[in-house]
Amino acid sequence: MSDIQNQHRRFLEYSVVFKGNTPNTIRGFKGNFGVFQKDVKTGSLEGLNRSIIEGWIIQGKLERKWSAKTIRNKLQWMSLFVAWGMGQELCQQNFVKDIPRPRLPKQLPKSLSRTEAEKLLEWSRHFPYQYKFDRARGYAIIATFLLTGIRKGELYNLKMNDINFESHSMLIECGKGQKDRMLPMNSKLEEVLLEYLKERKRMNKENMYFFSAMRQDSQMGDKVVKRLFEKIKEKCKMHIYPHMLRHTFATLMLEGGCDIYSLSKMMGHTDIKTTTIYLSATVTHLQEQIVKHPLNF
Numbered sequence: 001m002s003d004i005q006n007q008h009r010r011f012l013e014y015s016v017v018f019k020g021n022t023p024n025t026i027r028g029f030k031g032n033f034g035v036f037q038k039d040v041k042t043g044s045l046e047g048l049n050r051s052i053i054e055g056w057i058i059q060g061k062l063e064r065k066w067s068a069k070t071i072r073n074k075l076q077w078m079s080l081f082v083a084w085g086m087g088q089e090l091c092q093q094n095f096v097k098d099i100p101r102p103r104l105p106k107q108l109p110k111s112l113s114r115t116e117a118e119k120l121l122e123w124s125r126h127f128p129y130q131y132k133f134d135r136a137r138g139y140a141i142i143a144t145f146l147l148t149g150i151r152k153g154e155l156y157n158l159k160m161n162d163i164n165f166e167s168h169s170m171l172i173e174c175g176k177g178q179k180d181r182m183l184p185m186n187s188k189l190e191e192v193l194l195e196y197l198k199e200r201k202r203m204n205k206e207n208m209y210f211f212s213a214m215r216q217d218s219q220m221g222d223k224v225v226k227r228l229f230e231k232i233k234e235k236c237k238m239h240i241y242p243h244m245l246r247h248t249f250a251t252l253m254l255e256g257g258c259d260i261y262s263l264s265k266m267m268g269h270t271d272i273k274t275t276t277i278y279l280s281a282t283v284t285h286l287q288e289q290i291v292k293h294p295l296n297f
Helices: 003-017 021-039 050-064 068-087 114-126 132-148 154-155 186-203 224-236 242-255 260-267 274-282 285-291
Strands: 169-172 181-184
Touching: 003 021, 003 068, 021 050, 021 068, 050 068, 050 224, 068 260, 068 274, 132 154, 132 186, 132 224, 154 242, 181 224, 181 260, 186 224, 242 260, 242 274, 260 274
Parallel strands: none
Antiparallel strands: 169 181
16 A cells, blocks of 8 residues: 555544544545546655646546536545645645635526426336335335435435334434434325335335335345436436435425525525525526516506
């Protein structure tokens, strides 16, 4: 193991123990380091400087067409790595902090209309799966995405005890930023989840995870959602992905009259400004506001 590999391993251990970074964040750090190590031939953190990092970013932009978001992500990771190195007296300064970050394009979040969302739910309910459990689980997954705005990682980690039908709530434990939050469940979602639980019981699933694997009594595999969405794209002719359904939840909630503060809590946003982008994406909300113009007669 080279010096920089050993240094990055120690950085990851530090990030887990002292910063409380999630497994998903650590996987991102590992991925960025793998790309960096392949592109930049350096044996240690001490051998890096601003010119080397800028050259790597320029190469990524010109040759691999890295987006502004990708570049910002890689610079953020490198800045954290170098800052850790400073604390270990491996670097004198964090030269990455001085590298300009490209502006992110202000794109509206892509979402489904109410009609499209209803079509997706109906398709999920009646799709001719080979196994009843598979259909019930697929329907429950789509409904949970659309009716709670849950993130994909949060859905995979849902446990049986997190679903409370008496209080009509769902606990999201250690979501993004290691924060817990409670989500309300409406009657439609409860109906779908209870239908899935009947199949889960019939298949003798007793593991603690709510969404169970079909062939084993264990947590659902991380490829299940990917395969489900591939089927949707092929059969339903809808280009969707899990985060689009999260965006759809937010826009439909606003169109239904939900206030921005409540939506922010349900989405698990630290800053309410993150939630306000959905106001721009909600045409119905804007149409309701424009009629208030005093010259509208």
